[in-house]
Amino acid sequence: MKVLFTCFILFGLALAVYSYQCGLTSSDVSSIKGQLRIDEGYKDHIYRDSEGYLTFGIGHLITHSDPEYGKPAGTQVSTSRIDSAFATDFGNAVTTTHSIFHDCSQWPSEVKRIIVNMAFNLGGRIRNFHKFIAAVNGRHWNPAANEMMDSQW
Numbered sequence: 001m002k003v004l005f006t007c008f009i010l011f012g013l014a015l016a017v018y019s020y021q022c023g024l025t026s027s028d029v030s031s032i033k034g035q036l037r038i039d040e041g042y043k044d045h046i047y048r049d050s051e052g053y054l055t056f057g058i059g060h061l062i063t064h065s066d067p068e069y070g071k072p073a074g075t076q077v078s079t080s081r082i083d084s085a086f087a088t089d090f091g092n093a094v095t096t097t098h099s100i101f102h103d104c105s106q107w108p109s110e111v112k113r114i115i116v117n118m119a120f121n122l123g124g125r126i127r128n129f130h131k132f133i134a135a136v137n138g139r140h141w142n143p144a145a146n147e148m149m150d151s152q153w
Helices: 002-021 026-040 079-100 109-128 130-137 141-150
Strands: 043-048 054-057
Touching: 002 079, 026 079, 026 109, 054 079, 079 109, 109 130, 109 141, 130 141
Parallel strands: none
Antiparallel strands: 043 054
């Protein structure tokens, strides 16, 4: 129980630090996490995602640096590990968003939520959506939405 509580505290601190970059409120963070849980699902074991990659938790792609690397599909993953991986992945999404859109803290909450979610899914590949980025930077929300919908992501 102590380990779980410690992980919960660290998870909260990590989200607070990363959230500051785009001015995310606790409501934004909660909404994004909930939506990602719906979009990605929540699995307490290693599984193959829709593209065949080994994944666990809330869409965490297993890489060489993960302790789960090399373990087979079906291997159980602890709640604290899932929370830790999600906190890192979420932080990376916020950092990526902020590195592309320096004024993201000034956006409406809905825009922040959508774009951080998109960055969570795409990672650095979001940088390839040039027309989308230009529309967002110009605060042209409808054209940005159209670019997002027209893209293959």
